[in-house]
Amino acid sequence: MFKNQSIAVTGASGGIGRAIAEMFIAQGAKVAISDLKSPSKTADEIGAVAFACDVSDDQAVRDFIDMAEAANGPIDIFVSNAGVGFGDPEHAAGASNENWELSWQVNVMSSVYAARAILPQMQERGSGRFVITASAAGLLAQVGSASYTATKHAAVGFAESLAIRHWDEGIKTHCICPQYVRTNMTKGMAMAEGHQDGLIEPSDVAEALKLAIEEDRFMVLSHPIVGEYFKNKAMNYEAYIGGMNKLKQKLGNDQLPT
Numbered sequence: 001m002f003k004n005q006s007i008a009v010t011g012a013s014g015g016i017g018r019a020i021a022e023m024f025i026a027q028g029a030k031v032a033i034s035d036l037k038s039p040s041k042t043a044d045e046i047g048a049v050a051f052a053c054d055v056s057d058d059q060a061v062r063d064f065i066d067m068a069e070a071a072n073g074p075i076d077i078f079v080s081n082a083g084v085g086f087g088d089p090e091h092a093a094g095a096s097n098e099n100w101e102l103s104w105q106v107n108v109m110s111s112v113y114a115a116r117a118i119l120p121q122m123q124e125r126g127s128g129r130f131v132i133t134a135s136a137a138g139l140l141a142q143v144g145s146a147s148y149t150a151t152k153h154a155a156v157g158f159a160e161s162l163a164i165r166h167w168d169e170g171i172k173t174h175c176i177c178p179q180y181v182r183t184n185m186t187k188g189m190a191m192a193e194g195h196q197d198g199l200i201e202p203s204d205v206a207e208a209l210k211l212a213i214e215e216d217r218f219m220v221l222s223h224p225i226v227g228e229y230f231k232n233k234a235m236n237y238e239a240y241i242g243g244m245n246k247l248k249q250k251l252g253n254d255q256l257p258t
């Protein structure tokens with residue numbers, strides 16, 4: 001179903017973005033990847049075209065879309081995958097304004113910029129897909145990172161808004177909400193490496209996305225248990241807060257993100 005489709009992926013020099021690009025290429029798609037610095041080495045390895053794109057810059061996102069379309073034709077699937085995370089030194093409001101602002105730009109506004117640039121033509125065609133790599137932290141929380149938790153909740157909220165507004169027009173949105181995945185983001189992170197639900201591979205996330213697209217499903221849970229946690233949270237918020245607080249105590253300050 002992806003043969004010859006034009007696909008663009010941000011934040012794809014490695015990790016989940018690279019795995020998603022590889023999955024689409026294996027299905028016969030033409031893929032453009034981008035990252036802060038042009039991921040040309042990755043592109044050569046997997047058979048994509050590469051561009052530099054700082055997704056916190058509205059114009060740079062537009063330029064990436066233009067360049068991807070010049071290379072591969074009108075974009076069928078845009079994957080807004082780039083993300084950043086910062087810990088909270090000392091207390092929940094402890095991250096700097098700069099880190100909060102960057103989290104908002106990269107984890108939320110980058111998808112708004114891309115959607116604004118690409119939706120008009122998808123509306124005209126009556127087809128297209130928009131994928132947002134949010135996180136389980138957008139449904140639950142990342143202990144020790146309020147800026148990640150808040151902006152990933154916003155990313156899920158924006159994905160829901162896209163789906164609700166455009167699904168009937170033939171434009172499908174898919175929202176990926178993984179727990180811990182073995183990438184640069186989790187390297188050396190004790191709470192990820194020792195997590196009870198396991199550290200999955202980026203290719204597992206890509207496969208979960210493929211299945212969700214084939215089934216026209218909005219929510220992509222590469223860790224199905226997250227659906228259970230989310231249901232329990234909705235049913236009993238007090239138990240959720242209490243349980244997460246216990247988890248924080250168990251982890252101790254040493255294991256919280258820095």
Ligand SMILES: NC(=O)c1ccc[n+]([C@@H]2O[C@H](COP(=O)([O-])OP(=O)(O)OC[C@H]3O[C@@H](n4cnc5c(N)ncnc54)[C@H](O)[C@@H]3O)[C@@H](O)[C@H]2O)c1
Binds near residue numbers: 081133185186
């Ligand atoms: N690894 C996990 O456990 C996990 C879990 C849930 C969600 N996620 C999300 O998955 C996505 C991919 O992360 P990953 O785990 O593959 O880690 P990663 O560090 O390999 O990938 C993130 C990429 O985003 C890029 N990036 C950061 N700021 C950027 C900017 N301003 N412009 C362009 N690119 C920028 C980085 O250079 C990096 O290549 C992120 O959105 C992340 O929040 C990761």
